[in-house]
Amino acid sequence: MTQETTQAALARINRSMLIVAITDVPGTLLFGLGLYGIFAGFNQDFLPMLANPVLINIMLVTGAVIMAWGMFRMVILAREKQGILQQ
Helix, strand or coil: CCCCHHHHHHHEEEEEEEEHHHHHHHHHHHHHHHHHHHHHCCCCHHHCCHHCCHHHHHHHHHEEEHHHHHHHHHHHHHHHHHHHHHH
């Protein structure tokens, strides 16, 4: 690989990593709110829909799936970046 090609590939990977990190934020928030709902609980005065246990479980599962996707994608991008840097 030439220097320009390597730099372009690294820039593409870094941009993809940034997009994955930004996309992963809602999953982390959903998972965190779900854990808060399980351990601390939401009362009826503050967002009464969050006091529903079914909704809390949906938030946990959805957040976990988004976070797992983000982790899987980030590992793939990190391996690709490492392969380019070792050449």
